[in-house]
Amino acid sequence: MERLGEADEPFEEPGFGAAYLNNPPPEYPRLSQRRREEGTVLLWVAVGADGRPVSWRVEKSSGHERLDNAALAAVEGWRFEPARRGTRPVAGSVIVPMEFRLR
Incomplete structure (x- = not known):
């Protein structure tokens, strides 16, 4: 259930790239x-408001x-920057590319 005015708050997708x-x-x-x-695997990851992956699957x-x-x-143990609605952390989803290249 949305809070009054929630739809007007900016929404930011979850993040996974920050070094910290x-x-x-x-x-x-x-x-x-x-x-x-x-090859490159594209994973779809549902991220909870706490930044932990909730579910994930191979998208490609x-x-x-x-x-x-x-x-x-690998993604099971990852932590994400959760999505945000305004300043509040909320659940969201993100596509994560994982590249496997021999050097």
Whole structure:
């Protein structure tokens, strides 16, 4: 239920890129490295008002199940800057790209 005037408050999407959030990158599976598998996984993540991921899924696959699973496992421990409605933290969702590139 919206508060009176809530729709007029600016809405800011959740964030995940700030260095202080200390979100570790996904582990690159060894078998994927040996097989030279690369790609970008796009994850859809529902973020609670407390900045913790509530649910997540693969929005777009890298084309390699091992890489997709590594991305899913990594986001479980992440913390996000929650979405905001005005100055209040609220639940929201965000698309998170996770890139796997051999250097």
